[in-house]
Amino acid sequence: MRLGVLTSGGDCAGLNAVIRAVMLRAVYGHGMEVFGIREATHGLLCRPVAAIPLTSETTSGILHLGGTILGTTNRGNPYAYPNGEGGTVDRSREIIQGYHELGLDALIGIGGDGSLAILRKLALAGGWNLVGVPKTIDNDVDLTEHAVGHSTSVEIATEAVDRLHVTAASHNRVMVLEVMGRDAGYIALSAGIAGGADVVLIPEIPYRLEAVCAKIEERRRIGRNFSLVVVAESVKSPEGSVRMVTDAHGQSRYGGIGRVIAEEVAKRTGAESRVTVLGHVQRGGSPSPLDRIVASAFGVSAVDLVAQGRFDRMVAWQDRRVVDVPLEAVTAGTRAVDPNDTLVHTARGLGISFGEPA
Numbered sequence: 001m002r003l004g005v006l007t008s009g010g011d012c013a014g015l016n017a018v019i020r021a022v023m024l025r026a027v028y029g030h031g032m033e034v035f036g037i038r039e040a041t042h043g044l045l046c047r048p049v050a051a052i053p054l055t056s057e058t059t060s061g062i063l064h065l066g067g068t069i070l071g072t073t074n075r076g077n078p079y080a081y082p083n084g085e086g087g088t089v090d091r092s093r094e095i096i097q098g099y100h101e102l103g104l105d106a107l108i109g110i111g112g113d114g115s116l117a118i119l120r121k122l123a124l125a126g127g128w129n130l131v132g133v134p135k136t137i138d139n140d141v142d143l144t145e146h147a148v149g150h151s152t153s154v155e156i157a158t159e160a161v162d163r164l165h166v167t168a169a170s171h172n173r174v175m176v177l178e179v180m181g182r183d184a185g186y187i188a189l190s191a192g193i194a195g196g197a198d199v200v201l202i203p204e205i206p207y208r209l210e211a212v213c214a215k216i217e218e219r220r221r222i223g224r225n226f227s228l229v230v231v232a233e234s235v236k237s238p239e240g241s242v243r244m245v246t247d248a249h250g251q252s253r254y255g256g257i258g259r260v261i262a263e264e265v266a267k268r269t270g271a272e273s274r275v276t277v278l279g280h281v282q283r284g285g286s287p288s289p290l291d292r293i294v295a296s297a298f299g300v301s302a303v304d305l306v307a308q309g310r311f312d313r314m315v316a317w318q319d320r321r322v323v324d325v326p327l328e329a330v331t332a333g334t335r336a337v338d339p340n341d342t343l344v345h346t347a348r349g350l351g352i353s354f355g356e357p358a
Helices: 015-030 092-101 113-126 150-171 186-195 209-221 257-269 279-283 289-308 342-349
Strands: 002-007 033-037 051-053 106-111 130-134 174-179 199-201 227-232 244-246 252-254 273-277 313-318 321-326
Touching: 002 015, 015 033, 015 106, 015 289, 092 113, 106 113, 106 289, 113 130, 130 289, 150 174, 150 186, 150 227, 150 279, 150 289, 174 186, 174 257, 186 199, 186 227, 186 342, 199 209, 209 227, 209 257, 227 257, 257 273, 289 313, 289 321
Parallel strands: 002 033, 002 106, 106 130, 130 313, 174 227, 174 273, 199 227
Antiparallel strands: 033 051, 244 252, 313 321
């Protein structure tokens, strides 16, 4: 049996751990051949297909490495692929054919909800046998409690809060940390609790600047002349708009809300404020032990699904074990923070403000 594996969407820590687990389980557990496809679906556009055999030699020493040895991309939707002239073209049939030219019997796709939705569409159109593995630092893939990459991103964000705590106290400043979180506030929420933040702003809970400033003033009254604010990048501005930046390729992404919050806090409270945008630092580095463990468990279970002939499924973590769920259900929506979540309740119990009116 010939098995393909690819990583798609944004990079994160733990992808190589999945690739390694897929190879070990497939080759030594089921006697399969395994091929790693380069640069997500872009590799399937190449002729010959851009793929490498995955063996103990080609995957040796990658467990602790961040990123992905296969490369990845979050640009170039197969159904609206840039044509180099400012327009787009549908190249899905070429990608579908690439799977068959490689002689694959099944494909394991490692990606977030957007990537998995595209892969599933290709699979249904092209007769692929597909199994999904969830990865995203945002932890917003539906039906799974853990996604590969989230644990490491929280560790990095927490370390940033710890470091900002020291300089905030030294200078009596309000330090605002903007973290990633495309549509969900899991990184901000977890890092805020772990790092001892005073205010956490997430897209799932509406806030008011007056309440944020009231928290800062409350700390001043008890002699705490510094505060730490953690804000997810997708939080809206006080006027209700999402802050976006556009790169040289014309793609827009979230960014800038941290500076807005810092400036408004300084204006309203008179506090000296500084902003730190953590950005892609959260995607890099060696994966945490939890990410390595979850990634390894997902990789093994994904191969087992292939061996059982159970396709159009995604491996997921629920109730301390790996299960599998329908890809159709996963790609129908995203997983957001529930305002009644245990972590939200914990944060409130610790005195962390979400900027809600009293």
